[in-house]
Amino acid sequence: MNIPLSWYLIVAAALFCIGLYGVLSRRNAIAILMGVELMLNAVNINLLAFWRYVEAVQGTVTGQVFAIIVITVAAAEAAVGLALIIAVYRNRKTVNVEDVDLMKL
Amino acid sequence: MNLSQLVFIILSAVALIGAVGVVTNRNLFRAALFLVLSFVGVAGFYILLEAEILAMVQLLVYVGAIAILIIFAIMLSRQLMSPEYKARNEQWLWGLVAAVALFAVLAYILLKVTWPTSESTVPPDAIIRLGLSLISPKGFVLPFEVASVLLLVALVGAVIIAREK
Numbered sequence: 001m002n003i004p005l006s007w008y009l010i011v012a013a014a015l016f017c018i019g020l021y022g023v024l025s026r027r028n029a030i031a032i033l034m035g036v037e038l039m040l041n042a043v044n045i046n047l048l049a050f051w052r053y054v055e056a057v058q059g060t061v062t063g064q065v066f067a068i069i070v071i072t073v074a075a076a077e078a079a080v081g082l083a084l085i086i087a088v089y090r091n092r093k094t095v096n097v098e099d100v101d102l103m104k105l
Numbered sequence: 106m107n108l109s110q111l112v113f114i115i116l117s118a119v120a121l122i123g124a125v126g127v128v129t130n131r132n133l134f135r136a137a138l139f140l141v142l143s144f145v146g147v148a149g150f151y152i153l154l155e156a157e158i159l160a161m162v163q164l165l166v167y168v169g170a171i172a173i174l175i176i177f178a179i180m181l182s183r184q185l186m187s188p189e190y191k192a193r194n195e196q197w198l199w200g201l202v203a204a205v206a207l208f209a210v211l212a213y214i215l216l217k218v219t220w221p222t223s224e225s226t227v228p229p230d231a232i233i234r235l236g237l238s239l240i241s242p243k244g245f246v247l248p249f250e251v252a253s254v255l256l257l258v259a260l261v262g263a264v265i266i267a268r269e270k
Binding site for chain 2: 002003010014016017018023025033035038044048052062067073087
């Protein structure tokens with residue numbers, strides 16, 4: 001417990017911002033998905049750090065349950081997102097998000 | 106500086122170097138391997154936070170399943186390793202500015218607030234409490250069941266979307 005809570009929060013914020021940069025700057029849809037995964041990981045670090053430093057004294061585990069739910073949703077998101085990318089690649093022969101502009105006016 | 110702080114610094118270096126590799130590497134396959142490195146660093150954080158079960162889940166689900174799934178998708182859709190392929194779009198500089206600005210704001214706030222932390226130890230039966238709270242009606246049995254339905258729906262949906270017509 002001799003690591004300050006703010007260290008975890010700063011590292012998680014850095015991880016989130018790196019993931020955000022990946023989402024904003026990449027052209028490949030799979031690379032964008034990888035950025036989203038980094039951001040979800042940063043959120044989980046925050047949840048568990050707050051659980052350890054604030055909640056654990058009460059002996060409850062709500063923070064851990066929340067992190068498990070986030071991991072579940074991330075797995076579902078990765079499966080459906082990659083299936084969508086495969087379907088787009090099959091139809092348009094590209095995974096560049098700039099070339100997938102069917103719904104643009 | 107004591108041992109756990111040193112471990113923390115090494116782990117954050119692993120996680121952040123992995124993350125930077127993910128967003129900057131032109132080769133998507135290498136980016137996916139850097140993603141694995143970053144996930145392993147985050148699993149180390151969970152061990153440091155004494156949430157061992159979450160560290161195992163992190164390794165199983167993220168490293169074992171999601172990273173492998175991403176590598177499969179890269180292999181199924183590869184075309185693009187040609188030297189003239191641009192990995193970044195035109196707005197990448199604005200994206201960098203936005204990310205750095207967000208980090209500056211977050212770091213300023215996080216360092217300013219004093220958090221109500223408590224010097225406590227994790228109860229030794231935390232894993233048992235976690236398991237019991239996931240099946241007890243007073244705990245989280247409803248989110249637990251909804252998560253199972255969500256996974257089933259995602260599985261069926263992914264198969265149907267990716268299936269060849």
